[in-house]
Amino acid sequence: MKKGEKEEKGKMDRRIGREDLENTEIIWRFPLNEQKKEENLKTIRQAVLHKRIRKFPSFWEIVWCQMHFQSWRHWIVQGGVLLTAFLFTYMLQKRKFGENDSLAACSVFLVFAGNFCLNGVARLFSRNMAELEQTLYLNLKQMVCIRMVEAGLVDLGILALFVGTMGRGLESGLWGSLFYMSVPFLWSAVLYLHMLRISRSRFSVFWQFAVGMLCGVMSFFPACIAQAYEPKYMQIWQSLCIIGVLLLVVEVSGIFGNIERGDNLCLS
């Protein structure tokens, strides 16, 4: 073959190659079994029809759901507690009570406020609701978490308010007043949660009230000891605070353990 002919053939081959490439889809398409294709499409369509599309709510939607369905009484109590805390601080500052009296009063107030706030958690376990709530998408464990965080935030707010406003003027300072106020609060929360944990669904309003009163009375105890708020006893307060925190962790994990095992959620 001559050189010119070779070039011409090469050009032709390249042209055929390009055209082939352009038509690859047509040339190399496998023969389709239309019947099988229809059958498969039918199966897929049926599977799609039967597939239930479920919506998974976001974290904030879950929180909103819990807040939205709280009773109006709950919000009145929470708002009332916060408002009373402000008025209480204002009154204590105005009247210039003694250091010990102010600390004792704040401690007792904080204890009652804590119990009021935990009422939202106790409600979840009331009236046999726990068993049903545990089977919902937003289950009991998550509900308890949300309510505990809510109660904790309100309590922390009040504690910060008391420590911030009262603590500055006290001899024991911010740090000292934090311990004096938080120890009765922690121990009362431990007692409240312990009662909630052991009483299953029978933690009635009466028991809540009784435990609340008992905690309130107990928080008066340091005020009865003349030197209880003296700096030399700070180590005892610190130890009690650490033990209180540890017990609180034990009680909270106990509640979650109960929910996880489920035995205590069911009445019979």
Added chain:
Amino acid sequence: MPELKLDRVTKRFKNKTAVKEVTICLQEGVYGFLGANGAGKTTLLRMLCGVLKPTSGEIRCNGIEIGKLDGEYRQMLGYLPQNFGYYPDFTAGRYLEYLAACKAVPKEQAKEKIQEMLWLTGLESEQNVKIKAFSGGMVRRLGIAQALLNDPEILILDEPTSGLDPKERIRFRNIISALSKGRIVILSTHIVSDVEFIAGELLFMKQGKIIVQGDMETVGRCAEGKVWEYLADPEEAMRLNAAFAVSNLRNEGEQVHLRFIAEECPCKGALSVPPGLEDVYLYLIGHE
């Protein structure tokens, strides 16, 4: 279509084994769990709902352990507990709204679904009434409504008809029959007539074990040739009543017509009759 598989599921409490090595596979259809009080039905149902954890064994939904499916499994679930809980200060409508939100039913669907369920259970006119004013039957109907709210693929009903009058029970049976397509419906009861007409599969539980499982025909075969009818004089009737499990007894003039369960013909003249579900229940559960 969901499939629930229980593999050697056992639940032990402190000193009692409530459920012993139960192995079953549940697919689309209505399943009726029958058994005496304390047979382990409620414990088994609670494990199916994820409220109780099995001591040993596994429960799988579509091949995945239900604990691992977590929220995804609970979203498929509708549950009516034996001791149905409610907040008495809620109205029926608000209670269903609350549960719809907790079941992650989208807001736009929830309203429609709540109305549908209230209508289905005959509580439409009571939606603004506080639950504390409800009768026992109304509370039970509300329980059925909440279980169906999220259009569950797995519907578990523990003693659903307790407290319902006969008309309500028939209405309930019809609702369940109509809704059974495409779901697993599990009913636990000791009222035989609750499941007789609607359950495709019957499971008899005794002392934590499933002793017999099958459709009405299969189950009926267990008591075939063991059900007898006899017209006795009062004295003999008393003797037979003490000796055998009697499923029916009625006075006919001076004589007493008895229907009872016995392995063999207990007396001359007794007629062998085809067993009903109550006879099978008595034979399997009541007859020791």
